[in-house]
Amino acid sequence: MGLSVVLVHGVRTSRTMWRAQVEVLERAGRTALAVDLPGHGRRRGEAFTVDTAVQAIADGVDAVGGRALVVGLSLGGYLGIAHAARRPEQVAGLVAAACCTRPARILVEPWRWTARGIGRLPDGGARLNQRMVDLWLAGAAAVDVGAGGFSLDVMDDVLREVATLRPTADLRAVRCPVWLVNGRYDHFRGEERRFVAAARDGRLVVVRGATHLVSLTQPERFNRVVLEALDELDG
Numbered sequence: 001m002g003l004s005v006v007l008v009h010g011v012r013t014s015r016t017m018w019r020a021q022v023e024v025l026e027r028a029g030r031t032a033l034a035v036d037l038p039g040h041g042r043r044r045g046e047a048f049t050v051d052t053a054v055q056a057i058a059d060g061v062d063a064v065g066g067r068a069l070v071v072g073l074s075l076g077g078y079l080g081i082a083h084a085a086r087r088p089e090q091v092a093g094l095v096a097a098a099c100c101t102r103p104a105r106i107l108v109e110p111w112r113w114t115a116r117g118i119g120r121l122p123d124g125g126a127r128l129n130q131r132m133v134d135l136w137l138a139g140a141a142a143v144d145v146g147a148g149g150f151s152l153d154v155m156d157d158v159l160r161e162v163a164t165l166r167p168t169a170d171l172r173a174v175r176c177p178v179w180l181v182n183g184r185y186d187h188f189r190g191e192e193r194r195f196v197a198a199a200r201d202g203r204l205v206v207v208r209g210a211t212h213l214v215s216l217t218q219p220e221r222f223n224r225v226v227l228e229a230l231d232e233l234d235g
Helices: 015-027 050-063 075-086 105-119 126-136 139-146 152-162 167-173 192-198 219-234
Strands: 004-008 032-035 068-073 091-097 178-183 202-207
Touching: 004 015, 004 050, 004 075, 015 032, 015 139, 015 219, 032 050, 050 068, 050 075, 050 152, 068 075, 068 219, 075 091, 075 152, 075 167, 091 219, 105 152, 126 139, 167 192, 178 192, 178 219, 192 202, 202 219
Parallel strands: 004 032, 004 068, 068 091, 091 178, 178 202
Antiparallel strands: none
């Protein structure tokens, strides 16, 4: 069977955004589990904290045998780094995508205030969120990202907690190989060289034609990165 994979979604969406990856991995004979973070998907209504989110990843790894390749996008990437630093025995390798900017408070707070304003709209920002999905995604990707529902009310908690993360410091503590994957047009890749330098065994992959949602906009290339990582780790 080889190494299993645990996949961690981005903010507001859920485990369903990983459908294409789960299908490819299962066809390759791998066990693949996409988890829902607190406040998202099947766990909507739960309070989101970094501690409970890291525990959700740890529980997912335990469910597939106690050790896995962890794959995360955006929020999931930041949390994947934090989990690997805290629970190194669980992580054979880490693919951290779309998370190569440190979430300093000076950057996060304006976003947090914007999210609060959007949340006060009559529909809680649902229409605006759907417009963004329609703008950046199409076809199966647009369906997958919303299939588990959108968690618009979790943004304030997430942004408050994200500002406490220190990903480059955590990367220095991570023992396993780390693949940092960014779309060519990702606004979160501004410090990718710093992130690679912080990792003990870091590799950078920049995907042409991809935006921040690299696993959704270029799934075939993203899947290849994950499969190649698995082959290397198995070897």
